[in-house]
Amino acid sequence: MLNEQGYHIAVVGATGAVGKKMLETLEKKNFPIKSLKLLSSSRSAGNKIEFKGESFIVEEAKPESFEGVQIALFSAGGSVSKKLAHEAVARGAVVVDNTSAFRMDKDVPLVVPEVNEADIANHNGIIANPNCSTIQMVAALKPIQDKYGISRVIVSTYQSVSGAGDAATDELKQQTQAFLNGDELKPELLPVAGEEKHYPIAFNALPQIDVFQENGFTFEEMKMINETKKIMHAPELSVAATCVRLPFFNAHAESVYVEIDDENVQVSDLQNAIANAQGVILEDDPTNQVYPTPLSATDKSEVFVGRVRRDLDNSKGFHLWVVSDNLLKGAAWNSVQIAESLVKNNWL
Amino acid sequence: MLNEQGYHIAVVGATGAVGKKMLETLEKKNFPIKSLKLLSSSRSAGNKIEFKGESFIVEEAKPESFEGVQIALFSAGGSVSKKLAHEAVARGAVVVDNTSAFRMDKDVPLVVPEVNEADIANHNGIIANPNCSTIQMVAALKPIQDKYGISRVIVSTYQSVSGAGDAATDELKQQTQAFLNGDELKPELLPVAGEEKHYPIAFNALPQIDVFQENGFTFEEMKMINETKKIMHAPELSVAATCVRLPFFNAHAESVYVEIDDENVQVSDLQNAIANAQGVILEDDPTNQVYPTPLSATDKSEVFVGRVRRDLDNSKGFHLWVVSDNLLKGAAWNSVQIAESLVKNNWL
Incomplete structure (x- = not known):
């Protein structure tokens, strides 16, 4: 050593x-x-x-x-x-x-x-x-920002329990087995340790990660909003986030809508920019059902991007699906x- | 009888x-x-x-x-x-x-x-x-459309397996138990019966519901886009969707971004419009951690809406969290x- x-x-x-x-x-x-x-x-x-x-x-x-x-x-x-x-x-x-x-x-x-x-x-x-959910998003957005400029981001997250620590992982395991056994669920930790109310995470979706702020966003959502602007040196960038805790153990996924500055960009241009970026892997072939998932990204260091497609109404708008291991790259x-x-x- | x-x-x-x-x-x-x-x-x-x-x-x-x-x-x-x-x-x-x-x-x-x-x-x-995911969204959007007009919708869904039928529910149960037992997962049905590839749904998230179309959207996403315009009599409405299958049994949740025509509307105006709508129940009190979840909406006929908040960059933009039992209202x-x-x- x-x-x-x-x-x-x-x-x-x-x-x-x-x-x-x-x-x-x-x-x-x-x-x-x-x-x-x-x-x-x-x-x-x-x-x-x-x-x-x-x-x-x-x-x-x-x-x-x-x-x-x-x-x-x-x-x-x-x-x-x-x-x-x-x-x-x-x-x-x-x-x-x-x-x-x-x-x-x-x-x-x-x-x-x-x-x-x-x-x-x-x-x-x-x-x-x-923050874990910020890291994977900005890694995926950076090659797009560099080549085409970005003006707006709207993200909805699909976050695993491991982001809330080992105790949350244990809680998901225990509740899941209890649910399958037909036993009562006894939530004690999620969505937020220390908060008054706890809700079952097994076979559920909790639209709260971290505590609520006065503006109605959670602290996790505000982290994504503020940290993205700081990391990308883009104080004027519009960023909105909805963060949701889900019943899987590891890796976060994100449905990201991004508006770029250039309306003549093709999906293939974006895919190429992403494929050539450091630390980011394009997994995007709908014809062959190729896209990343939390299980496929687990234990890997990279950020995986799939489902790249152009918005049907806004020629500057694109949709992406971004997945990464929240404990590793995150x-x-x-x-x-x-x-x-x-x-x-x-x-x- | x-x-x-x-x-x-x-x-x-x-x-x-x-x-x-x-x-x-x-x-x-x-x-x-x-x-x-x-x-x-x-x-x-x-x-x-x-x-x-x-x-x-x-x-x-x-x-x-x-x-x-x-x-x-x-x-x-x-x-x-x-x-x-x-x-x-x-x-x-x-x-x-x-x-x-x-x-x-x-x-x-x-x-x-x-x-x-x-x-x-x-x-x-x-x-x-x-389509199930369309129904709950338009029910939540209708009171907003009526009072304030809407021009744009971007939705990311969190959909349960019951939408894919009883066999999908069985697959989630079996895979979940296999995962907890440390056994190998053998996906045979999801994301889409009849498609070539199948991926594990237990403790995972699959960004594919129904088959892919030429434009990169899935058929489920196109259903949400086209059906919403038809039901709401709004052919000019911009609608974008990302549909994701998740490991819970029942009820769909949706993270909905909506742009309205009027920039002087307050969050409380939107909340009131939703609360007074037929078949829709407002569950929105962040201070007391009140919001709907798939488990809380299961076996209920209504559409539940929470997390109503104004976009931080666009005064005409609002975010909602919409949950309903996909087998009932859906x-x-x-x-x-x-x-x-x-x-x-x-x-x-």
Whole structure:
């Protein structure tokens, strides 16, 4: 494991759904690591985790934990990031934060490397990883924006439970079995842990992800709206979102309507732009029933796009179906990509 | 059962998912029936079905079956309707057809009673029942169209498997249990029976309902587009649809973006219009996490609307979440409503 040319890395939230995927991704992509610190809440401290054949003991995350750390990947919830990210930076670490704590801060770059890698250079110690449903959408839209300009986006999401953590995955499993057995469903977590009401997710669809804002949109929807504008450097872009939690375990899908600036673009032009984009794979052949699904995208790093077609009434309008693994490109892999970029470009 | 003031009724496809719901609905709504004929393919002929405490034997549907029938409710697939609907009409029956066989025919009214009941008067023996996903959307849009005018609709659907029949419901059940047991999934039916490829529906999302058309839209999507314009008498209305099959058993949900003609309308105006509409129930209180879901709408006749909010960029744009039981309002109940209207208005 030890790599003298590697870096001192910490993973905060190492026992969570995303933290585990971060470790898998660091291992799979062979990220150069000189030392690895696995951090968590006091509740999970003491757990053992295997990494590249070595056993690591999870420690409670404290300010002192970050002494000597060069890159800290945070994914332990916004309150932990707010408490500890600046402590890590004060001790010399660069933080890649996978919570919403700093995403909209003016001096914090919000980065999807395929879209705005150069923004990383302007970091002041913290780089934010966007919301999962935002990442896959902007990765799919970027090649279209670059070639044809985009003015408007309306998205409806189909989001898996793993975005709400391991407990939500367990809840879907348990409720599903209970439903099949004819037993009563006892929702305790979804749509939002900590909210007053809980609804069954098994064989259902919940039009609420995160808490409602005063304007009637949920916080998840506002994340998609605001983060998209920031990542794409497009404050004037119109973005609307409806976010829905669905009974599948992994990967998010999105029905995206996009208006471009040029009305002479053909479907094949858009397909070519998408097919040639970095990190994006076109899976679009209706004649042969080829399109991505949550199951087909699971465990893959890329963003998959299918169902590209022109609106029948607006020649500047197109519809897309965008699918990606929310724990990988939507979280762990995007964070590790940011870490790779920090290293490759000497932006640490 | 026998009601001397009632009508001679036939149900074609009586053993199917919708046929069974038609019988339940006729019974529940106490439709006046003098005689009842249950018809099906030869495969299901001979089955016994209970109706109002009496046992009926299902007969094979043939041209002669319709002798003496006044109202025939068809839901046995388009090919059966094409073969037998005109035979029924020739024998004096009025056909309420729940397939896509005649929906776009110029001389066949396509009816959602809350929207265009008066069109029934112009029938020439056949009245078409619209596609399930269309019915609930136009019911929700009608009060908005009436009060404020609408120019554009973009919908992404969240559709249950029961719309694909009992076999699809069985497939979801079996695959779900297999998935939980860690067994291999063996898709044999969805997304479309008869198509070459089949994909797992358990814990997945399939962006294909019905077969693809040359323009890249599926037939289900084109049904929503074309039927909406016809029912709402709005040939100039822009409609776009993305239809997705999801792993729940019953009720369809829809994320609907609608542009109205008047930019001074408030969210509360739209909510009031919806709340006062016939057959539509407003369930919209974000502060208390009140919104409809497929499970909450199951076994109910109405269309439920929640998440009403104004687009953040377009003051004429609004977003809605529309949910209804696809077997009831989306099929059986809408057909029985048409039959009730035929009787009530002496339009037989």
